[in-house]
Amino acid sequence: MANTQPKLLTLLTGWLWWILPLIVFGAIAAALWLLKVGGVGLPAVILVTTLFIGFGWIIVSALHPAQADRTCPECGEEALERLDPETTRGVRCSSCGYIDRDESSWFLAEEETVLEEIVLRERARVAGLRPEELSNAESDSSETDVKG
Numbered sequence: 001m002a003n004t005q006p007k008l009l010t011l012l013t014g015w016l017w018w019i020l021p022l023i024v025f026g027a028i029a030a031a032l033w034l035l036k037v038g039g040v041g042l043p044a045v046i047l048v049t050t051l052f053i054g055f056g057w058i059i060v061s062a063l064h065p066a067q068a069d070r071t072c073p074e075c076g077e078e079a080l081e082r083l084d085p086e087t088t089r090g091v092r093c094s095s096c097g098y099i100d101r102d103e104s105s106w107f108l109a110e111e112e113t114v115l116e117e118i119v120l121r122e123r124a125r126v127a128g129l130r131p132e133e134l135s136n137a138e139s140d141s142s143e144t145d146v147k148g
C-alpha cells in the first residue's frame with residue numbers, strides 16, 4: 001500500500017512555506033490585539049474558560065461514557081453481537097448473519113460481562129496456565145496485550 005501522507009519537504013516547497021509564518025505572526029498580532037482590547041483581566045478569563053472546558057469535558061465523558069456501536073456494516077441493523085462469549089474478538093449480526101472474525105468486540109463485551117474474567121482467561125491461555133494458576137503466579141512481568 002502506497003504511503004498517501006504528504007511529505008514535509010513537498011509541503012514546504014508547496015504552499016506551506018508562506019502560510020506558516022502568516023499563521024504564526026497572525027496569532028501573535030491577534031494576542032496583542034486581544035490584550036489591548038480586553039484589558040488586564042482578559043488572560044484570566046481565557047485561562048478560566050480553558051480550564052472550564054477541560055474539566056467540563058472530563059465530567060461529560062465520565063457521566064456519559066461511550067457505548068458500543070452495534071450497527072451492522074452489511075444490513076445497518078442494530079444487531080451486532082459477540083461471535084464468541086469467551087473472547088473479545090469477532091462480531092456476528094443476528095439479523096443478517098454477517099460475521100467478521102477479526103473485528104474487536106471489546107466494547108460489546110465491556111457492556112455485557114466482566115472483562116477481567118476474559119482477560120485472565122486469555123492471559124492464562126497465552127501463558128499455558130489455568131486461570132486460577134495465573135492469579136497465584138504473581139507478576140512474571142509478561143505483559144501480554146489481549147485487548148481486541
Ligand SMILES: [Zn+2]
Nearest residue numbers: 072075093096
Ligand atoms: Zn446485519
